[in-house]
Amino acid sequence: MTRTDLARSKRTGDPRGALRAVEGREEFLAFVLGDEQYALPVQRVREILKVPAITEVPRAPGDLVGIVSVRGLVLAVRDLRKLLRLPARPPTRRARILVVEHGGEAIGLLVDEVRAVVRLLPGEIESSPSVVRGLDAEAVAGVARPGDEMLILLGLDAVLRDPDNS
Amino acid sequence: MTAKPPAGSGDRAQQEFLSEAQELVDGLGRDLLVLDSQVKKGGGDPDLLNNVFRAVHTLKGLSGLFGVSRIANLSHNLENLLDDLRLGRVDLSSKILDLLFESAELYGKLLGEAKEGREEGGSEVEDLILSLDRAASRQREPEPHGLAGYDLDPTLLGVLTEYEEHRLRTNVDRGIGLFKIRARMDLMTIDASLEALKSRAKPLGEIITYLPSSEGTTEDGIELDILLASSRPFEEVHAALAGPGYKIEQVQRRKAAAEPAAPRTSSATMAGAEEKEPGGAMVPASLRSVAQTVRVDIRKLDRLMNLVGELNLVRNLLAQLGDDIRLRTEVRELRGELHRIHRSFDRHLADLQEGILEARMVPLGQAFDKLARIVRQISKDEGKEIQFVVSGAETEVDKLIVEDLSDPLMHIVRNAIDHGVESPALRTTSGKPTAGTIAVNAFQRGNHVVIEIEDDGSGIDVQRLVEAAVASGALEPDEAPALGERELLHLVFLPGVSTKESADELSGRGVGMDVVRTNIARLGGVVDVQSEIGIGTKFTVTLPITLAIIQALVVEVSGRTYAMPLSTVQEVLSLRDEDVATIEGHEVLTLRGQTLPLCRLEELLRLSREAPPPARPRVVVARVAARRLGLVVDAIIGQQDIVIKALGRSLRQVRGFSGAADVGGDRLALVIDPGSIIEEVLAPARGELREGSAA
Numbered sequence: 001m002t003r004t005d006l007a008r009s010k011r012t013g014d015p016r017g018a019l020r021a022v023e024g025r026e027e028f029l030a031f032v033l034g035d036e037q038y039a040l041p042v043q044r045v046r047e048i049l050k051v052p053a054i055t056e057v058p059r060a061p062g063d064l065v066g067i068v069s070v071r072g073l074v075l076a077v078r079d080l081r082k083l084l085r086l087p088a089r090p091p092t093r094r095a096r097i098l099v100v101e102h103g104g105e106a107i108g109l110l111v112d113e114v115r116a117v118v119r120l121l122p123g124e125i126e127s128s129p130s131v132v133r134g135l136d137a138e139a140v141a142g143v144a145r146p147g148d149e150m151l152i153l154l155g156l157d158a159v160l161r162d163p164d165n166s
Numbered sequence: 167m168t169a170k171p172p173a174g175s176g177d178r179a180q181q182e183f184l185s186e187a188q189e190l191v192d193g194l195g196r197d198l199l200v201l202d203s204q205v206k207k208g209g210g211d212p213d214l215l216n217n218v219f220r221a222v223h224t225l226k227g228l229s230g231l232f233g234v235s236r237i238a239n240l241s242h243n244l245e246n247l248l249d250d251l252r253l254g255r256v257d258l259s260s261k262i263l264d265l266l267f268e269s270a271e272l273y274g275k276l277l278g279e280a281k282e283g284r285e286e287g288g289s290e291v292e293d294l295i296l297s298l299d300r301a302a303s304r305q306r307e308p309e310p311h312g313l314a315g316y317d318l319d320p321t322l323l324g325v326l327t328e329y330e331e332h333r334l335r336t337n338v339d340r341g342i343g344l345f346k347i348r349a350r351m352d353l354m355t356i357d358a359s360l361e362a363l364k365s366r367a368k369p370l371g372e373i374i375t376y377l378p379s380s381e382g383t384t385e386d387g388i389e390l391d392i393l394l395a396s397s398r399p400f401e402e403v404h405a406a407l408a409g410p411g412y413k414i415e416q417v418q419r420r421k422a423a424a425e426p427a428a429p430r431t432s433s434a435t436m437a438g439a440e441e442k443e444p445g446g447a448m449v450p451a452s453l454r455s456v457a458q459t460v461r462v463d464i465r466k467l468d469r470l471m472n473l474v475g476e477l478n479l480v481r482n483l484l485a486q487l488g489d490d491i492r493l494r495t496e497v498r499e500l501r502g503e504l505h506r507i508h509r510s511f512d513r514h515l516a517d518l519q520e521g522i523l524e525a526r527m528v529p530l531g532q533a534f535d536k537l538a539r540i541v542r543q544i545s546k547d548e549g550k551e552i553q554f555v556v557s558g559a560e561t562e563v564d565k566l567i568v569e570d571l572s573d574p575l576m577h578i579v580r581n582a583i584d585h586g587v588e589s590p591a592l593r594t595t596s597g598k599p600t601a602g603t604i605a606v607n608a609f610q611r612g613n614h615v616v617i618e619i620e621d622d623g624s625g626i627d628v629q630r631l632v633e634a635a636v637a638s639g640a641l642e643p644d645e646a647p648a649l650g651e652r653e654l655l656h657l658v659f660l661p662g663v664s665t666k667e668s669a670d671e672l673s674g675r676g677v678g679m680d681v682v683r684t685n686i687a688r689l690g691g692v693v694d695v696q697s698e699i700g701i702g703t704k705f706t707v708t709l710p711i712t713l714a715i716i717q718a719l720v721v722e723v724s725g726r727t728y729a730m731p732l733s734t735v736q737e738v739l740s741l742r743d744e745d746v747a748t749i750e751g752h753e754v755l756t757l758r759g760q761t762l763p764l765c766r767l768e769e770l771l772r773l774s775r776e777a778p779p780p781a782r783p784r785v786v787v788a789r790v791a792a793r794r795l796g797l798v799v800d801a802i803i804g805q806q807d808i809v810i811k812a813l814g815r816s817l818r819q820v821r822g823f824s825g826a827a828d829v830g831g832d833r834l835a836l837v838i839d840p841g842s843i844i845e846e847v848l849a850p851a852r853g854e855l856r857e858g859s860a861a
Contacts, residue, residue: 053833056726058771060820067813067826069834074826076816105815 025119028144030151031098032113034086038152039118039144040098046106048114049097065110068097075099077108083159084139102160118151120144125153183232184281190221190228191273192532195539197221198266201258202542210258212333212372218266219248225273234280236291237273243295244269254332262301267539268294316344317418322377322391330375337372337395343416345403347392348379350411356388363392366406371396393417466525473518480511519809523712526566530608530617531559533572537579541604544583551590551601552583558608563615564712570689571617571709574682578619578705579604581679586623586703596700598622615711620704626697628654635660655695659683687733716810718837720803720829721786723767725777727835728799729808729827734840736787736794738802755785755796762787765847766798767838771822788840795844806830810837821846 028039029048054066054077063082067074077097081088089112097108125142141155201214226241244266250256272290316338326334338344351359360376367373372395379389396403400416407414487504491497534556545552563571587593587602594600607618631654635641640660649657661680686693691709710716718729719738739757746753746764753764764785768775777800785796808827811834813820824839 055826055834055836057817057820057823057836058773059822060817064817067817067834067836069811069826069828074811074813074834076814103815107816 025121028118028120028151028153029098030115030118031096031111032115033081033084033111034089036152037115037149038111038154040100040154040156042117044100044156046099046101049099049108051091051095051097051110065108068108070099070106070108073106075106075108077110078160080109080111080159083109085136100156100160102156107160118144118146120146180232183228184277187225187228187237187273187277190225191270191277192535194218194221194273195267195270196535198263198270199535199538199542202263202267205258205260205263212252212336215248215252215258219245219252222248232280234276237276237280240269240272240276240291240295243298247298247301252332253328254336256301265294265297265301267542269298270539271543318344322375322393325377326375333372334374334393334395337374342371342395342397343400344374345394345396345400346415346417347394347407348413348415349390349392349409351388351390353386353388360390363407367392367394367396370394370398370403370406466521470518470521470525473514473521476514477511477518480507480514483507484511523564526564526712527562528565528568529559530561530563530568530571530615531556533568533575534559534606534608536572537575537606540576541579541583544580548583549589550583550587552587553601553603555603555605557606561608561610561615562711563709567689567709567712570685571707574685574693574707575606575617575619577679577682578707579606582619582621582623582703586621586625588624610711611708615709617707617709618704619707620702622702625699625701625703626655626658626695627699631655631657655697658695659693716808717805718808718827718829719786719805720835721784721799722777722801722803723771723799724773724775726773727803727829727831727833728767729829729835729837730786730788730797730840731824731837732805734788734790736789739785739787739796741783741785741798757787757796762794762796763848764796764798765843768798768800770843770847788844790841790844793844793848795840795847797838797840797843808837 027042029042029045030037030039032038049068049070052068054068056066057064057076060066063078065077065079067076069075075097079088091110092112094113096111096114098111098114099106099108101107124146125144127142136158138158139155140152142153144151144153197214197217201210201218204210204214222241222244226238226245229235229237229241247256247262247265251258251262256262272294276291323331334344347363349359349363364373374393374395376390376392379391394403400414403416404414484504484507487500487507491500491504494500538554538556541552541554582604583602587604588596588598590600593602603622605618605620607620609616628651632641632646635657636643636646638660641657646654659679659682661678683693686707686709689709691707694706694708695703696706697703717732719732719735720727720729722728739755741755745755747756748754749761753766755762755764762785767773780800783798783800784802785798786802788795788797806829808829810825810827812825813823822839822843823836824842825837826834827837829835
């Protein structure tokens with residue numbers, strides 16, 4: 001649908017046409033944690049890093065893996081498994097760090113493996129999070145099944161919310 | 167409290183205002199100093215007076231905009247006085263100059279208050295305004311002037327502004343010659359031509375006005391009549407200004423006879439106060455300026471932008487190469503290229519870092535200008551004559567260091583005037599020139615900047631220093647004979663030690679040289695003193711050029727690497743188990759008769775042992791202020807310069823570290839903050855409390 005289509009649908013008062021044009025498909029980055037696939041909106045992910053040598057920070061909160069240097073800046077890397085209260089597992093060669101933005105600061109999230117970018121239509125996202133066992137309802141923004149597999153869409157701000165400040 | 171910045175103007179705008187106002191006030195102080203020295207020689211560059219007028223005018227506008235009514239009020243009244251001064255309605259006397267200096271100091275104080283968001287009652291502004299009014303109301307007697315004696319075009323005289331007419335009269339009254347220059351200028355290039363003419367005319371004298379001539383204006387050109395006042399002979403003026411399309415003539419006097427004009431000098435030197443009226447002026451408590459922003463030379467920023475461009479190119483190359491490697495299986499040949507690109511990237515990045523550090527650098531002159539004002543004021547209050555000589559003002563250091571340096575330098579200079587330089591009478595009897603000299607000299611030495619503050623006063627009386635130190639309890643009487651000359655002089659840095667018995671106004675402020683030393687140590691610097699009785703005293707301050715790069719000791723604990731600022735490290739010892747004693751469950755070491763508490767970093771930081779324990783651990787003796795702690799580490803790796811990177815907000819609760827740094831190797835090293843570790847270890851009750859709440 002082009003710009004003129006949108007203009008025409010607005011003019012002709014076709015709300016469904018306008019809706020399709022405005023919302024379209026949203027892109028998510030799918031990644032693996034343990035046996036499940038999760039996803040975050042692509043625009044929240046600034047970059048994907050291979051896991052460099054991490055410096056542990058003594059007496060830091062338990063979900064902090066450590067710090068790494070990204071182009072001269074210090075990036076705190078947090079373990080997404082621990083943030084989601086999933087069982088711990090040492091990172092493999094496929095592990096990656098997703099650099100996301102939260103509260104005006106870049107934060108690294110350690111994940112087991114990055115899969116692909118998935119395009120979803122709004123209708124494909126189920127809002128009911130009750131299907132996901134063992135996860136905080138707030139941490140789950142929705143669930144989608146683009147293929148045979150289930151994709152758990154994470155609510156990033158809820159996941160990263162500082163338990164001391166909330 | 168009625169006057170607050172407009173709601174929603176935001177901190178940023180407020181910061182901008184404070185920063186700009188501070189710069190204006192600094193500039194004002196500088197101009198006044200030069201003006202002061204000129205007035206003493208019987209001159210006074212009108213351009214300087216105009217600068218001061220403009221600065222005050224801008225301050226008035228700015229402070230009005232931000233609702234800082236006291237500054238606006240002061241500026242309004244000052245502006246009126248300055249207008250009278252530049253129009254010659256009031257003479258620029260030393261009394262008025264004093265009021266102007268006082269205004270500059272008051273501005274600094276008001277800005278400080280505005281920064282802290284308070285506006286105090288106080289009547290200083292009103293008092294000063296009253297004095298200004300009184301000074302300005304003493305109208306100058308109309309003086310006879312010789313304007314009629316010149317063969318000037320009446321139409322020209324008719325269009326002069328009041329200011330221009332005043333300048334013309336002033337010059338004529340002084341017997342300075344007048345020249346008329348008729349210059350033909352191209353309309354396309356008139357701005358540049360005019361500027362060029364002005365800069366050539368400036369050394370000769372003063373341009374009174376420039377106006378389009380009544381005839382000779384064509385479509386693409388214009389003829390200007392320029393009136394120049396100059397004491398130079400016609401030949402010299404002609405030689406300096408002559409050019410194609412320029413016609414220069416001397417304006418003839420109708421009557422003959424005129425005294426030769428006294429040559430005006432516009433060379434500006436820093437001169438101390440000569441008046442000896444005591445009291446009156448206020449001495450500010452702090453010279454720290456309010457502004458936190460750095461204004462950067464645009465060329466330095468251009469250089470940074472170019473480097474960023476270079477880095478973009480390199481990054482694109484790397485991205486391209488990454489794609490190539492993914493597509494091809496024979497990767498080996500590409501490896502060399504990747505290595506070359508990587509090296510180039512590193513080189514540009516190092517340049518970029520250097521450029522950014524350079525952008526933070528400002529000349530020390532910013533701090534020295536303020537010192538000159540203080541010297542003028544204090545010497546006047548003290549009835550002493552001081553020649554203040556500055557060299558090396560162009561030496562650059564980090565902006566933050568300049569800021570924190572102002573107060574320590576001010577205290578050293580105050581001490582030099584108060585305790586060092588003798589009264590004029592005493593100086594005369596000891597065969598010295600009546601005016602004492604305080605010389606400030608700055609220069610760069612390697613990665614450090616050295617500032618020397620030297621006076622030609624009476625020198626430090628070591629015997630009296632010892633007496634004072636013993637009296638204050640800082641020194642045991644039997645300790646003194648064991649001290650060498652240098653150590654004796656260093657007693658001056660002990661708290662509560664002063665060689666002057668009376669708690670006079672200056673030393674009564676409770677700021678001693680011990681505070682100076684502490685403040686300079688906080689900047690990673692050291693201060694030293696040399697003195698000779700009857701000859702003078704020299705303080706030498708040595709500082710790092712930047713705070714962003716520090717010297718660090720790199721240590722290893724349980725297989726981890728940490729860095730420690732070298733400035734806090736006193737010494738490093740080998741730890742022998744037999745030397746360790748336990749007092750109340752805490753390990754201590756006896757070091758040269760003193761008890762040194764020990765802290766095993768491995769235990770404090772709860773590190774899992776990943777390397778076998780060393781046979782002979784090391785103790786790094788860290789000292790912050792007066793407190794010492796022995797940090798037990800596995801090994802010392804070495805010393806190196808490091809760039810400290812901030813840890814970011816998400817790690818702000820983590821104790822014991824001030825940042826991270828690249829110390830070589832493949833991972834970052836945390837930078838230990840000895841201050842917070844000493845605080846934590848030596849105040850255990852508080853430490854446990856915090857730990858309990860965090861868990």
